[in-house]
Amino acid sequence: KIKNKMSEFFIELFSEEIPANLQNKTRQDFFQNLKEFLEKEDIKYSGEATAFSIPNRLIVYFQNISKKITKKENEIRGPNINAPEDALNGFLKSYKISIDKTYKKKTDKGEFYFFKKPSESIETKFVLQKNLPKILDKTSWKKSMRWADHELYWGRPLKSILCCFDNKTLEFEYHHLVSSNITFIDKDFEQKTKKFVRFKDYLAFFRSQNIILDNKKREQFIVDQLNRIAKKENLKIHFNSTLLNEVTNIVEKPNIIKCRFNKRFLEIPDDILVTTMQVHQKYFPTFDSRDNLTNNFFLVADNKDSKGLIKIGNENVVEARLNDAKFFWDKNKTQNLVKGISNLKKLSYFEGLGSYFEKIQRLRKLGALISDELLISKEKVEIASSICKVDLTSDLVNEFPELQGVMGGHFAKSQGFDNDICLAIREHYLPTGPETKTPKKPYSVTLAISDKLDTLSGFFAINLKPTSSKDPFALRRSAIGLIRLIVENKLEIKLKDIINYSFSLFSEQDVNFDIKLAQQDLYRFISDRLRFYMKEKNIRPDIIECSMSSYNTDQIYKIYNKAFILNKLIDKNIGQDIIFSYKRASNILSDEVKKNKFELSETTDPGLFKNDSEKKLYKKIQEIRKYFTSLGSGENCEKTLEVLAEAKIEVSNFFEDVIVNDDDEALKKNRLELLQLLCKTFNNYINFSNIESA
Numbered sequence: 001k002i003k004n005k006m007s008e009f010f011i012e013l014f015s016e017e018i019p020a021n022l023q024n025k026t027r028q029d030f031f032q033n034l035k036e037f038l039e040k041e042d043i044k045y046s047g048e049a050t051a052f053s054i055p056n057r058l059i060v061y062f063q064n065i066s067k068k069i070t071k072k073e074n075e076i077r078g079p080n081i082n083a084p085e086d087a088l089n090g091f092l093k094s095y096k097i098s099i100d101k102t103y104k105k106k107t108d109k110g111e112f113y114f115f116k117k118p119s120e121s122i123e124t125k126f127v128l129q130k131n132l133p134k135i136l137d138k139t140s141w142k143k144s145m146r147w148a149d150h151e152l153y154w155g156r157p158l159k160s161i162l163c164c165f166d167n168k169t170l171e172f173e174y175h176h177l178v179s180s181n182i183t184f185i186d187k188d189f190e191q192k193t194k195k196f197v198r199f200k201d202y203l204a205f206f207r208s209q210n211i212i213l214d215n216k217k218r219e220q221f222i223v224d225q226l227n228r229i230a231k232k233e234n235l236k237i238h239f240n241s242t243l244l245n246e247v248t249n250i251v252e253k254p255n256i257i258k259c260r261f262n263k264r265f266l267e268i269p270d271d272i273l274v275t276t277m278q279v280h281q282k283y284f285p286t287f288d289s290r291d292n293l294t295n296n297f298f299l300v301a302d303n304k305d306s307k308g309l310i311k312i313g314n315e316n317v318v319e320a321r322l323n324d325a326k327f328f329w330d331k332n333k334t335q336n337l338v339k340g341i342s343n344l345k346k347l348s349y350f351e352g353l354g355s356y357f358e359k360i361q362r363l364r365k366l367g368a369l370i371s372d373e374l375l376i377s378k379e380k381v382e383i384a385s386s387i388c389k390v391d392l393t394s395d396l397v398n399e400f401p402e403l404q405g406v407m408g409g410h411f412a413k414s415q416g417f418d419n420d421i422c423l424a425i426r427e428h429y430l431p432t433g434p435e436t437k438t439p440k441k442p443y444s445v446t447l448a449i450s451d452k453l454d455t456l457s458g459f460f461a462i463n464l465k466p467t468s469s470k471d472p473f474a475l476r477r478s479a480i481g482l483i484r485l486i487v488e489n490k491l492e493i494k495l496k497d498i499i500n501y502s503f504s505l506f507s508e509q510d511v512n513f514d515i516k517l518a519q520q521d522l523y524r525f526i527s528d529r530l531r532f533y534m535k536e537k538n539i540r541p542d543i544i545e546c547s548m549s550s551y552n553t554d555q556i557y558k559i560y561n562k563a564f565i566l567n568k569l570i571d572k573n574i575g576q577d578i579i580f581s582y583k584r585a586s587n588i589l590s591d592e593v594k595k596n597k598f599e600l601s602e603t604t605d606p607g608l609f610k611n612d613s614e615k616k617l618y619k620k621i622q623e624i625r626k627y628f629t630s631l632g633s634g635e636n637c638e639k640t641l642e643v644l645a646e647a648k649i650e651v652s653n654f655f656e657d658v659i660v661n662d663d664d665e666a667l668k669k670n671r672l673e674l675l676q677l678l679c680k681t682f683n684n685y686i687n688f689s690n691i692e693s694a
Helices: 020-040 085-094 124-137 199-208 215-232 241-250 263-267 270-280 309-332 337-346 356-374 378-387 395-399 406-414 419-427 442-461 475-488 495-508 515-536 541-550 553-569 573-596 612-630 637-645 648-657 665-682
Strands: 006-015 045-054 057-066 068-071 074-080 103-107 110-117 120-123 158-165 182-184 193-195 255-260 284-287 293-301
Touching (some): 006 199, 020 045, 020 124, 045 215, 074 085, 158 182, 215 255, 263 309, 356 378, 378 419, 378 442, 419 442, 475 515, 541 553, 553 573, 573 637, 573 648, 612 637, 612 648
Antiparallel strands (some): 074 110, 182 193
C-alpha cells in the first residue's frame, strides 16, 4: 500500500569544486529548506532523508515522498462587503471563481465575502517542479560568485542538475540550467555522462568508483584507516576536528599516504611544525608513545599513489616550508625582545586607538591593577605585558599568523625569561572560542584579562560596538573569553573598577569619547554576554534573570555559580523544597500587602508569637541568617541550598498551625513580617521572587 503511494526523490547539483569551508552549511541549509517546504505543503515523507556532499556534488535524498497531496476543503475570506468593487473582482480573479460561488459572513471584524475552496488532489511532482527553483534560491553561501553572463550566484559555477522523482526525470528550469536525469561522471574533463533515475543505482555506480558520497562514512573511513596504519607503525594521532572535517570535504575517494620530513626539523618548536602540517598543508602529524612529535605524517590523497609521486611531491613541499620556518626561527629567537618593544611604535593597532606600543603601555597599567587583586608580582606582570606583542614584528608570525602569542612565549623562553612570563605571553590570547583552553596560571590569567578588556574598552570608546547582525572585531568573542577567564578561575575581582580604569587609560592617550556612556554600554554588553554564556550552559532563563538581578558586574563568578548550582538542583528534592517554602510565604505576603496596604517593618516581634510553629520558624530563620553571616568569600552553594531546603518542615508546620489572616491586626501584621523576614533571608542566595515553580 505504501509503495503505491510513495516514491523516492533525489537531486544532485554538480558544480566546480566547492571549498571545504562552504560545504557543511550549504548542505545543511539546502536539506533543511527542502524539509521545511515539504512539511509546509503537507507533503508526507518517511524512511531515510539525508544530504551528502563531495567537492563537485551536493546531493539530497528522500526515500519515500507521497506522490499526491490532498488539500482539505478550506474556507477563504475575501474583501469586506463594503470594499471597492475592484477588490472583489481581484479576489474572484485570483481564485478563478464567479460571484455566485461566494457568500457573506459576519465576523468580529465586520462582514466579508467568503468562498469554500473544495478539497483537491495535487500531484507532488508539479508542486516540486514549481517550487524547487525557489528553494534553490534560498540556499545561502558565505561566499558566492557569478560567472560568464549568467545571473546565478553560487558557491562555484553550477554545471548541471540531476533530479528524479518516482523513478522519472523531474524537469524544471533554474536560471540557465534545465534539470535532467544525466550527470557528469568525470569531474576533471566533464566529457563522460551517465543517466540515473534510481538512487540505489546512483549510489552503486559511485561506490564502484571507490567514491564515498556519505560524509559521515567518509570521515569514519579516514579515521579508521589513519588509526590502523598508525597502530601498525607504533604511532599516535591526535585528531583535530577542524582538520578532519576539512579533509573529509576535499576528498571523495580517500587514500592514506605515510610521509616523513628530515629529523633535523624536530629542533624547531612543535607549534611551528604542527601548524605547518595541519593548517597549511592539511596533514596529520604523528606522535610516539611518549607523546613526542615524530618526523612522520599522514596525508589524505584523493587518488591512489601507485608511482609514489604524490608522496614525493608532498615531502618536497613540506621540506621547503620547514626550511623557511627553521631559517626564521633561528633568526627571530635571538632578536632581543626588550629592544624590539620600540618597533611596536611603527605597528598600528587600530585607527583611533594608536599603535601596539601604546596598547602595551595600557596593558602594563591594567595588569598592575589586576595583579593587586590577585596578589601576584606586579613586576612580572609588567614585564610580560611589555613584551607580549613583540612577536607581531617577527618573520615567523608574519608567516604563521596563527602563532602570535605562542611564538612570543617561545622567544621569551629561548632568551631566559621567567617561566611564568613565558607562559603568560603564550596564553594571553586565550580563550579564543567557546571550547578552547582557558589559562589557569595567575600571570596568564592577568595578561589575558588585560588584553581582552583593553580590546573591548578601545572599540567601545571609538563607538565600534557590535550590532545585531555584525561583529567585525569579534568583540562578542572577547567578552565571552573574559567571562570564561573569570568563571573558570573562580575569580572575584572588581571588574567595574578595572573597566573604568581601562577607559581612563584611553583618555590619557587623547582618545576623545563620552567615558560614562562608554562605561554603561560596556557594562550592559558584558551582562548580555553573561546571559548568553549561561543560556549556552542550559541554565533556565528565570534562574538566569533572578541571579543577574541579585548581583552586579563585579560579581560575574557569583552570578554564574549560584545560577548553575540552583539550576542543577531545582528539579530535585532540595530545589523543590526551597521553592515550596519561598512561594508559599511570598504569595500570601504579596496578596495581603496589596489587599491591606500594610507598611511592614524590617523585623518581627517574637513577643507577639502565640504558637510554637511561629517560634520554631523564627528560630529557623535566625539559624539561616547566622549561616549567611558566617560565610566567607568561598561560599559552597550546594551547602547553602541544603540549609535553605531544611526550612520546609518549619514552613509547612507554620501554615498548618497558624492563621496568618488573624482578626487581630497586630498579630496579622507580625506574622506577615515573619514571612517577609523568611523571604528576605532566602534572598541572600539570590532573589527567588521571579523563579517559576520547580
